[in-house]
Amino acid sequence: MTTEPLPPTMTASVHRRYGPPEVLHPEQVPVPAPRPGEVLVRVGAVAASAADAALRAARPAIARLAGGLLHPRNLILGSEVAGVVVALGQGVTAVAVGERVVGATGARMGAYAEYVCLQAVGIARVADGLTLPDAVGVTEGGLTALPFLRDQARLLPGQRVLINGASGCVGASAVQLAADLGAEVVGVCSGRSTELVRSLGAAEVIDYTAEDFTAARGAYDVVFDTVATSSFRRCRRALRPGGVYLTTAPSPVAAVQSLLTRGTRRRVRLAFTGLRPQTDKAADMTVLIGLAVEGRIRPVVDRTYPLADAAEAHRLIDSRHKRGTVVLVP
Structure with missing residues (x-):
C-alpha cells in the first residue's frame, strides 16, 4: 500500500x-x-x-x-x-x-x-515537535548507551560513573542517560568539549590531554569506555569493590576478562547491542524519543x-x- x-x-x-x-x-x-x-x-x-x-x-x-x-x-x-x-x-x-x-x-x-x-x-x-535529524541524534548513541547502563551496569541513583569519550556519539548519550538515572557523572573528553559535556549533565569533566583518569583509586562504581581507548587492566584500580567496567569494543581479551571476572569484586561486562532483536531496539527507541520529548535528554x-x-x-x-x-x- x-x-x-x-x-x-x-x-x-x-x-x-x-x-x-x-x-x-x-x-x-x-x-x-x-x-x-x-x-x-x-x-x-x-x-x-x-x-x-x-x-x-x-x-x-x-x-x-x-x-x-x-x-x-x-x-x-x-x-x-x-x-x-x-x-x-x-x-x-x-x-x-x-x-x-x-x-x-x-x-x-x-x-x-x-x-x-x-x-x-x-x-x-517520532513524536511531534522532534525533527527527523533530532530523532536520529537521540537514538543513534542511545541505542548503545541505554542497554549498557541499564542492563549491564544496572546503574542506580547515587552511584558514580565515569564516561570515557563523553563528547562522542555514544558518550554524549551515556552522560545524559546516567545523569537522568540519578548517577553522579564524570566525563572524559578533550578540553574543547568540556563545556558541552558539563551541559549534558556531567558533575565533573576530565581533560584526557591533561590528566590520566585511570590514576584514580576506588573512585567509580562504573567505568564506561565508549571509545575503546583504555582497558580493564588500566581501569581496574579506579573501580570501587563491586564496580563494573564496560566497553563498546568486544575484543577477545575483553571477552576472556568478562568470563574470568564473574563473581569477583570488579567485573567486565560486554554487550552486543547491535545484535539485539529488532523489537528490543524499537522499545528502546520509544523510550529515548519519550525522554527527548520530555526534555530529559537532547540530541x-x-x-x-x-x-x-x-x-x-x-x-x-x-x-x-x-x-x-x-x-x-x-
Whole structure:
C-alpha cells in the first residue's frame, strides 16, 4: 500500500571498493520494495557513524568478515535512520503510510539513500515537535548507551560513573542517560568539549590531554569506555569493590576478562547491542524519543551534510574530532 507515486530509481551514496572517504559517491539505484513485514521509508535523516566509516575503510581488517572479504557486500552504508513511511509490505498493520518513524536497518545497512526498507517491528514513532535529524541524534548513541547502563551496569541513583569519550556519539548519550538515572557523572573528553559535556549533565569533566583518569583509586562504581581507548587492566584500580567496567569494543581479551571476572569484586561486562532483536531496539527507541520529548535528554548533532557529501561526513568521522552524531540528509 502506498499513497504517493514512487520513482523507479533513487539517489544513494555508494561505495564499490574499500578505501578512503572518496570511495563514497552518489549513484542512481533502484528503489527497494518492502517485503512482507517491512515498511518503505522516505529518508529524512540518517546517521553517518564510526561503524560506517570502519566498514568503508575495512579497518580493522576483521571488518571484512562482516562487510565482505574482497569487496563491500553492502554497497550502501547507513543503519540508524528517520523518515516517513510511504509503503507497507504484506501483513503490516501496526503502522500507517504517512507516519514519521525512526529505526535501524541492522547488518544489511542501506540507509544512505532516499528510500530504505525497515522491519515494521523494529521502528518507533517520532513524536511531534522532534525533527527527523533530532530523532536520529537521540537514538543513534542511545541505542548503545541505554542497554549498557541499564542492563549491564544496572546503574542506580547515587552511584558514580565515569564516561570515557563523553563528547562522542555514544558518550554524549551515556552522560545524559546516567545523569537522568540519578548517577553522579564524570566525563572524559578533550578540553574543547568540556563545556558541552558539563551541559549534558556531567558533575565533573576530565581533560584526557591533561590528566590520566585511570590514576584514580576506588573512585567509580562504573567505568564506561565508549571509545575503546583504555582497558580493564588500566581501569581496574579506579573501580570501587563491586564496580563494573564496560566497553563498546568486544575484543577477545575483553571477552576472556568478562568470563574470568564473574563473581569477583570488579567485573567486565560486554554487550552486543547491535545484535539485539529488532523489537528490543524499537522499545528502546520509544523510550529515548519519550525522554527527548520530555526534555530529559537532547540530541547532540555535530554537523548535517547533504547525502551527496557523504565523503565529507566521513572525513570528519575519520578525524576523530566529531562531537555527538553526524547526520546526512537526502
